Amino acid sequence: MLILYTYERNDDGGIEAKDLEFELLDKRLLKLETMMGESHKNDVSKDDLRNVYRDINHISEDVSDLKNKINDMENYKSDLHVFKSKLSYIEKKAEKVDDLMLKYDRMKKCAFNNKICI
Numbered sequence: 001m002l003i004l005y006t007y008e009r010n011d012d013g014g015i016e017a018k019d020l021e022f023e024l025l026d027k028r029l030l031k032l033e034t035m036m037g038e039s040h041k042n043d044v045s046k047d048d049l050r051n052v053y054r055d056i057n058h059i060s061e062d063v064s065d066l067k068n069k070i071n072d073m074e075n076y077k078s079d080l081h082v083f084k085s086k087l088s089y090i091e092k093k094a095e096k097v098d099d100l101m102l103k104y105d106r107m108k109k110c111a112f113n114n115k116i117c118i
Helices: 020-036 046-112
Strands: 005-009 015-019
Antiparallel strands (some): 005 015
């Protein structure tokens, strides 16, 4: 942002730097206030305040709900990690059971044919 300064003489005869951007904003604000009229500048009704407080309460409730949902998601993520670990353990046990079933089937076949299998 570029800020421009002008230099003017003040009442004491000294030179004073003025911020042009501030002056432009100040002029715009004055123009807006004039357009709105002085009577509306500080016009805030009790209903407006009640509405603002109601909205703040709703927003506060929404934030609280979001915090609870985030907490639930973090718990879900933790539970999911535990579930994945248990599933991995079960998969390894299932592979061992499959191997034992293959050995059992082979031994049963050998016994059926009256052979010795190792």
